Amino acid sequence: FGRNVHYYESLGSTQKEAHQLAYDGAPEGTLVVAEEQTSGRGRLGREWHSLSGKGIWMSLIVRPDLPPQQAPQFTLITAVAVARAIEEITGITPEIKWPNDVLINGKKVVGILTELQAESDKISSLIIGIGMNANHGPEDFPPNVAHTATSLFIEKGEKISRAALIQSFLKYFERYYSIYITEGFKPVRILWESYAISIGKRIKATTVTGVITGRAIGITDEGILKIEDDEGIIHNIYSADIQQT
Ligand code: BTN
Numbered sequence: 001f002g003r004n005v006h007y008y009e010s011l012g013s014t015q016k017e018a019h020q021l022a023y024d025g026a027p028e029g030t031l032v033v034a035e036e037q038t039s040g041r042g043r044l045g046r047e048w049h050s051l052s053g054k055g056i057w058m059s060l061i062v063r064p065d066l067p068p069q070q071a072p073q074f075t076l077i078t079a080v081a082v083a084r085a086i087e088e089i090t091g092i093t094p095e096i097k098w099p100n101d102v103l104i105n106g107k108k109v110v111g112i113l114t115e116l117q118a119e120s121d122k123i124s125s126l127i128i129g130i131g132m133n134a135n136h137g138p139e140d141f142p143p144n145v146a147h148t149a150t151s152l153f154i155e156k157g158e159k160i161s162r163a164a165l166i167q168s169f170l171k172y173f174e175r176y177y178s179i180y181i182t183e184g185f186k187p188v189r190i191l192w193e194s195y196a197i198s199i200g201k202r203i204k205a206t207t208v209t210g211v212i213t214g215r216a217i218g219i220t221d222e223g224i225l226k227i228e229d230d231e232g233i234i235h236n237i238y239s240a241d242i243q244q245t
Pocket of ligand 1 (some may be wrong): 012013014015016037039040041042043044046048050056057058059100110111112113129130131132
């Protein structure tokens with residue numbers, strides 16, 4: 001991981017570029033990094049604000065020999081690796097909000113977008129997009145996210161080395177990925193739960209089919225969130241927006 005790095009001053013989206021490279025046969029571990037994205041994408045078709053020179057905008061190609069159902073676990077592996085890297089570089093312990101947000105003091109510092117290219121019943125590649133607000137000042141966020149976003153610089157009070165953070169992330173990603181392949185998801189799930197904020201709390205999950213309110217019980221070994229509603233019914237949540245209530 002990180003031996004094959006494609007670096008760009010400016011790109012539409014590292015995610016789009018990585019999809020193309022993966023399609024053209026780029027090996028596992030290929031990383032696409034851009035100083036600036038002119039049309040960065042978030043989850044659920046949202047726009048991702050990717051200011052030049054301040055953040056870490058990157059997409060990683062992973063080619064696990066696994067069925068597509070296991071793709072969501074990679075979002076959680078990535079979140080743990082990001083959290084560990086932030087801890088190592090800044091000394092701050094972030095929190096993880098299922099499935100893909102890394103927060104400090106309740107504000108979003110990293111977003112993760114995992115996308116899949118599959119052939120019949122096998123993953124051919126996963127494109128893991130990571131957007132980290134590294135050296136943004138408070139004035140660098142657009143008004144619509146100013147209250148919910150933060151950066152490592154704002155939280156730490158010091159500029160951070162983006163190169164050191166990327167290196168640390170790759171080291172931990174490689175470590176947890178290999179633990180996952182050899183020992184299964186459980187050790188990663190336990191680490192993930194040690195950073196998670198919503199577990200045990202009352203949450204509201206907005207899914208494509210509706211809203212579920214209840215207590216987040218935990219995640220399964222597949223990386224699925226379990227919520228117990230007020231009637232005691234357990235819901236399996238594959239994808240949703242989570243709010244603490
Ligand atoms: C989210 O929280 O909605 C996920 C945000 C993912 C943003 C990253 S930045 C690098 C990569 N390229 C993109 O266009 N998006 C991802």
